[in-house]
Amino acid sequence: MSNEDFNKRLFKYLDDHQKDYIQRLSDAVAIPSVSAWPDHRPEVFRMVQWTKSFMESLGIAVELADVGEQKLADGTKLKLPDVILGTYGNDKLKKTVVIYGHLDVQPAQVSDGWDTEPFVLTEKSGKLYGRGSTDDKGPVISWLNVIEAYQKLNEPFPVNVKFVLESMEEYGSEGLEDLLKSLKNTFLSGVDYVVISDSYWLGKEKPCLQYGLRGICYFFIDVESSTKDLHSGCFGGTIHEAMTDLIAVMSTLVDDQGRILIDGIYDEVAQLLPEEAEIYKRITFDVKAYSAEAGVDKTIQQDKEQILMHRWRYPSLTLHGIQGAFDGVGCKTVIPRHVIGKFSIRIVPNMKIATVEKLVEKHVKNVMEKRNSPNKVSVKLEHGGDYWLADPNHPQYVAARRATVAVHGIEPDLTREGGSIPITLTFQEQTGKNVLLLPIGASDDGAHSQNEKFDVSNYMNGMKVMGVYFQEVARV
Amino acid sequence: MSNEDFNKRLFKYLDDHQKDYIQRLSDAVAIPSVSAWPDHRPEVFRMVQWTKSFMESLGIAVELADVGEQKLADGTKLKLPDVILGTYGNDKLKKTVVIYGHLDVQPAQVSDGWDTEPFVLTEKSGKLYGRGSTDDKGPVISWLNVIEAYQKLNEPFPVNVKFVLESMEEYGSEGLEDLLKSLKNTFLSGVDYVVISDSYWLGKEKPCLQYGLRGICYFFIDVESSTKDLHSGCFGGTIHEAMTDLIAVMSTLVDDQGRILIDGIYDEVAQLLPEEAEIYKRITFDVKAYSAEAGVDKTIQQDKEQILMHRWRYPSLTLHGIQGAFDGVGCKTVIPRHVIGKFSIRIVPNMKIATVEKLVEKHVKNVMEKRNSPNKVSVKLEHGGDYWLADPNHPQYVAARRATVAVHGIEPDLTREGGSIPITLTFQEQTGKNVLLLPIGASDDGAHSQNEKFDVSNYMNGMKVMGVYFQEVARV
Numbered sequence: 008m009s010n011e012d013f014n015k016r017l018f019k020y021l022d023d024h025q026k027d028y029i030q031r032l033s034d035a036v037a038i039p040s041v042s043a044w045p046d047h048r049p050e051v052f053r054m055v056q057w058t059k060s061f062m063e064s065l066g067i068a069v070e071l072a073d074v075g076e077q078k079l080a081d082g083t084k085l086k087l088p089d090v091i092l093g094t095y096g097n098d099k100l101k102k103t104v105v106i107y108g109h110l111d112v113q114p115a116q117v118s119d120g121w122d123t124e125p126f127v128l129t130e131k132s133g134k135l136y137g138r139g140s141t142d143d144k145g146p147v148i149s150w151l152n153v154i155e156a157y158q159k160l161n162e163p164f165p166v167n168v169k170f171v172l173e174s175m176e177e178y179g180s181e182g183l184e185d186l187l188k189s190l191k192n193t194f195l196s197g198v199d200y201v202v203i204s205d206s207y208w209l210g211k212e213k214p215c216l217q218y219g220l221r222g223i224c225y226f227f228i229d230v231e232s233s234t235k236d237l238h239s240g241c242f243g244g245t246i247h248e249a250m251t252d253l254i255a256v257m258s259t260l261v262d263d264q265g266r267i268l269i270d271g272i273y274d275e276v277a278q279l280l281p282e283e284a285e286i287y288k289r290i291t292f293d294v295k296a297y298s299a300e301a302g303v304d305k306t307i308q309q310d311k312e313q314i315l316m317h318r319w320r321y322p323s324l325t326l327h328g329i330q331g332a333f334d335g336v337g338c339k340t341v342i343p344r345h346v347i348g349k350f351s352i353r354i355v356p357n358m359k360i361a362t363v364e365k366l367v368e369k370h371v372k373n374v375m376e377k378r379n380s381p382n383k384v385s386v387k388l389e390h391g392g393d394y395w396l397a398d399p400n401h402p403q404y405v406a407a408r409r410a411t412v413a414v415h416g417i418e419p420d421l422t423r424e425g426g427s428i429p430i431t432l433t434f435q436e437q438t439g440k441n442v443l444l445l446p447i448g449a450s451d452d453g454a455h456s457q458n459e460k461f462d463v464s465n466y467m468n469g470m471k472v473m474g475v476y477f478q479e480v481a482r483v
Numbered sequence: 484m485s486n487e488d489f490n491k492r493l494f495k496y497l498d499d500h501q502k503d504y505i506q507r508l509s510d511a512v513a514i515p516s517v518s519a520w521p522d523h524r525p526e527v528f529r530m531v532q533w534t535k536s537f538m539e540s541l542g543i544a545v546e547l548a549d550v551g552e553q554k555l556a557d558g559t560k561l562k563l564p565d566v567i568l569g570t571y572g573n574d575k576l577k578k579t580v581v582i583y584g585h586l587d588v589q590p591a592q593v594s595d596g597w598d599t600e601p602f603v604l605t606e607k608s609g610k611l612y613g614r615g616s617t618d619d620k621g622p623v624i625s626w627l628n629v630i631e632a633y634q635k636l637n638e639p640f641p642v643n644v645k646f647v648l649e650s651m652e653e654y655g656s657e658g659l660e661d662l663l664k665s666l667k668n669t670f671l672s673g674v675d676y677v678v679i680s681d682s683y684w685l686g687k688e689k690p691c692l693q694y695g696l697r698g699i700c701y702f703f704i705d706v707e708s709s710t711k712d713l714h715s716g717c718f719g720g721t722i723h724e725a726m727t728d729l730i731a732v733m734s735t736l737v738d739d740q741g742r743i744l745i746d747g748i749y750d751e752v753a754q755l756l757p758e759e760a761e762i763y764k765r766i767t768f769d770v771k772a773y774s775a776e777a778g779v780d781k782t783i784q785q786d787k788e789q790i791l792m793h794r795w796r797y798p799s800l801t802l803h804g805i806q807g808a809f810d811g812v813g814c815k816t817v818i819p820r821h822v823i824g825k826f827s828i829r830i831v832p833n834m835k836i837a838t839v840e841k842l843v844e845k846h847v848k849n850v851m852e853k854r855n856s857p858n859k860v861s862v863k864l865e866h867g868g869d870y871w872l873a874d875p876n877h878p879q880y881v882a883a884r885r886a887t888v889a890v891h892g893i894e895p896d897l898t899r900e901g902g903s904i905p906i907t908l909t910f911q912e913q914t915g916k917n918v919l920l921l922p923i924g925a926s927d928d929g930a931h932s933q934n935e936k937f938d939v940s941n942y943m944n945g946m947k948v949m950g951v952y953f954q955e956v957a958r959v
Contacts, residue, residue: 043813080812081594114815118557120711178813207717221716225814234778235596238931240697240902241683243829244741244799245773245782245790251737254802258734261727263854265720297721302710302820305857306721314721323720325818326730330811332804333825336556337519337654338701338866340827340902341931342801344778349809351816353719378739381781390814426716426816455714455817 010478013162014413017474020156025467028152029135031061032466033128035110035144036137042088042111042178045079051088051174054110058147058172059091065154067093067170074182077175087182092194093170095154102199102481103167105438107430108147109176109205112139113455120457133463140461142454146204146447147172149470156474165481169198173430176205179390180430187430187437200403200480201434204469206424206446207454211300213291214411214472216404217444219319219423220431221353222394224363228256228348228371231383237342246342247380250332253348256374256384260350261324265307265317267352269324269370272363276322277356283320287312290420300451318425323353349389353425360391392429401441406479407472414471447472486954489638490889493950496632501943504628505611507537508942509604511586511620512613518564518587518654521555527564527650530586534623534648535567541630543569543646550658553651563658568670569646571630578675578957579643581914583906584623585652585681588615589931596933609939616937618930622680622923623648625942629950641957645674649906652681655866656906663906663913676879676956677910680945682900682922683930689767690887690948692880693920695795695899696907697829698870700839704732704824704847707859713818722818723856726808729824732850732860736826737800741783741793743828745800745846748839752798753832759796763788766896776927795899799829825865829901836867868905877917882955883948890947923948 021028040054041047059069071089078084088111115125115138123129128137139145150170157164175181187195209215232249261267292311298304308314317323330347333339352363371386398404399421411419424444435442447469453459497504516530517523535545547565554560564587591601591614599605604613615621626646633640649659663671685691708725737743768787774780784790793799806823809815828839847862874880875897887895900920911918923945929935 043811043815114811223716223816225816232779235929235932235934237777238902239799239801239803239827240699240829240900241794241930242777243801243901244793244797245784246777246779247739247741247781247783248801250802250804251739251741254730254733255739257730263723263727263731263856265722265724265727301713301718301722303708303722303857305723307723308721317720318717321720323715325715325719325724325816326726326808327715327815327817328726328808328810328819329805330809332802332810334804334806334808334810335519336806338825338827339519339803340699340701340801341803343804349814351715351814353716380739381779424716425719426714450717453711454717456711458711 014475016160017156018471020160021467021470021474025463028466029130029463031152032135032140032145032148035148036128036139037126039126040111040139040174041114042175043114045085048085051111055088055091055174058110061151062091062093062170065151065158067095069093072186074186077181088174090183090186091170091172093172096164096167098167101165101167103169103197104480105169105171105195105198105201105434106150107171107201107203107434108150109143109173110147111174111177112142112144113177122458134460135463135466136458136460138459140459141448141452142459143176143205145461145466146469149204149447149466149473153470153474153477165477169194183430184433187433191437195438198438198440200440201438201442202445203428203431203442204445204447205428206426206444207448207450207452208446209420209422209450210291210293210296211449211451213417213420214415215420215422215446216399216407217422217424217446218397218399218404220395220427221319221355221425222360222392223351223353223390223427224360224388225349225351225390226367227387227389228253229385229387231345233344236344239340239342242342247382248342249346249382250343252375252378252380252382252384253329253346255378256371257326257348257350259374260326265323267322267324269366271366272322275358275362277320284312287315290315290422319423320355322355322358324350326350355394356396358394360393364388364391392427393432395432395435397435397442402483403441403443403480406483407443407445407476409479410472410475413475414468445472445476490951492636493632494947496636497943497946497950501939504942505606505939507628508611508616508621508624511624512604512615513602515602516587516615516650517590518651519590521561524561527587531564531567531650534586537627538567538569538646541627541634543571545569548662550662553657564650566659566662567646567648569648572640572643574643577641577643579645579673580956581645581647581671581674581677581910582626583647583677583679583910584626585619585649586623587650587653588618588620589653598934606939610936611939611942612934612936614935616935617924617928618935619652619681621937621942622945625680625923625946625949629946629953632950641953645670659906660909663909667913671914674914674916676916677914677918678921679904679907679918680921680923681904682902682920683924683926683928684922685896685898685926686767686769686772687925687927689893689896690891691896691898691922692875692883693898693900693922694873694875694880696871696903697795697831697901698836698868699827699829699866699903700836700864701825701827701866702843703863703865704729705861705863707821709820712820715816715818718818723858724818725822725858726819728851728854728856728858728860729805729822731854732847733802733824733826735846735850736802741799743798743800745842747842748798751834751838753796760788763791766791766898794901796831798831798834800826802826831870832872834870836869840864840867868903869908871908871911873918878959879917879919879956882959883919883921883952885955886948886951889951890944921948921952
């Protein structure tokens, strides 16, 4: 068991400095480090520097790893933000934990429908609103706050820590996988565990540990009809319009019950085992609260088990949007010449990316063959990330369960996530070690959404769990 | 017949001042008077002032008519640009011609795919590239240049002219219809003809006069699924996504041959008369050049008559795009909460807007009733403009034919247009007089497109036709 006396002191210290921690998060949120906006790249660099300074002030040795350049759609190149490699402690007698997190954020602007300025951390009723508050600046800063607390309390740190903090997570983690591969026998050699806090509780009240993630196959359907945009009055009725083909293809992908209509797509999905159904029954999950979080009156499935299974162990398909068509307000009478439809399939055990790619290509080809259109239609797997599944009975999970009990007084649910954190799999592959997903944010935090937030209580309890976790993982 | 001696002097004067006319158009194009961009409204105002000054320098009495405010989607209000009412001459013994034109332009930016800066008039191989060069700054300035030429040549002007120059044409001509109605018994009383130069030749070589226009019904399909955007990893598979419904509905509107799939939509379309088919046969129209202008390998119809009929006398449906979905570059894993699909139907004699609206509403309702979705789906006629048809044997058309022969040496084709210039109908209704569409730009000018241009030869010959037209219309 952990040192209960120290835990008390740690919790008190953290509680006493709540105001400082909120200010620190506020400083980080104020840097609009949007990785998807090329013109904001300097802000991403600024966020890297801010974090580096903070880490160095804690005595963490920081190296900035150059991961090269990003090639934009227009052919220009843009420097990728450096990945922060931090090393804290080098005691051969201690275990070494790798902590991964990211410093970049999703795009955000008030006009998207935010109630407050997204880059001004705003506290309302115990919630801290701001882009990146929960995804993932809050958790990253939490880890660092905990190290600071140990130092202030003159407590020897129980483990060695290696940090990998990237700043392209919201845009495909470009460069990171290659970097990790290159670090396999140096920075990453001899580590014992990997822990990632970049996901969310299943609900708003009960903590959980996650042992599975869905993967993703993100497709672009590219349709080109003419060499320039045309006026629908002058040309409408005589031209095979790109949008007509694209919308026709997109409409064949998924039905009104979320069932994917691509032939063969369910063939590789793992069969539901009897004991698996039991696991789902045990999980605490409030269907009504879930609908409320999503902001919908009615979900597709109505019972708990079915909803969770469709989030975690069945694939799903989302039509995200169209690039190149008219997307503004008002009426524009354009026939767009070149449109790119975007959709993604969340993949689950045991689906293979290569199979999904092949099936989607075949499907689009079949649909277009039935259409009488001379337009150039192609489909491309723009990005593929595998699913991930870990053993929830591994000692690291046991350590995190103990830490959760010490702070929250209850066992965490063992759950999965519907989203993908592709780097989870890469860490598992490059270290050969167990990876733990330790979420500290709540399900209604709204990562990627308008009004993203991080509850003050989750921030505070999250740090406490992290603080105890270091002790527990040192002794398992 | 027109005064041939004066015509010679006029043509020579115009030719001698070609450089000045190009500079004048360049000055106008340099003002980015984009009516669809609220933040560019001051530029639209600047364009109005520029034109007013030019007109006053020619002794045209100018009045600026305030047409109120525009309500933006976010609820804020924006002053609409004043409409220029110009009066040139007031001789009771002369006919009075109303000239309509517009000073605003479509949006344009280099990143749309322009080869040159859209707001820098750039001459290449006898073509003047720039936004608004042909639509509609070139033609408006041409009318004024002609008045100037008459003055410099000390030639009495053959008619009285009244100008109506608006600056919201590319955004629905907001405020103009009400203004014209209010002017029916004052500014517009006692006029004899209306002439509009805001359309294009059928081809690149042969002039035409236009006596018909299609109308437009522009629809918004609004689908709302949740109160906020959601992460497709966390929620995908359990939510009735707005995009799934929208794409499904949009896919039922038009087939791969451009045929509209809305039940009953063709019922009111005028039957093709035997003599009508003959008219289409006589028109000079190069199918290959048309495909080249559109930038497509293959049009839906292959023969001349069918292509022209589908542009002019049959309805068409274009899917323009989607507002609220992901429209950027790259991959964003969002489930958009609220999406608005935009499409328009070009309407022809004898389709009624009210009927089209009813049929579209019924169609969308039918499609959604078959879907099992709790999402809020509504369809709205956002903008409706009637078709227009004039008598091509009216004396004003005869005058314009004579002017064309005097300049080009050939009879113009009598054609229609596929696009709508809703104000044509309003002028006809408010004056009760014949309206003539006198295009001077070529079919490949690319109004609304990237690389919009105006040929120097069209500019010069256009002014000559306008100059002779004034004499001819004075005597018919």
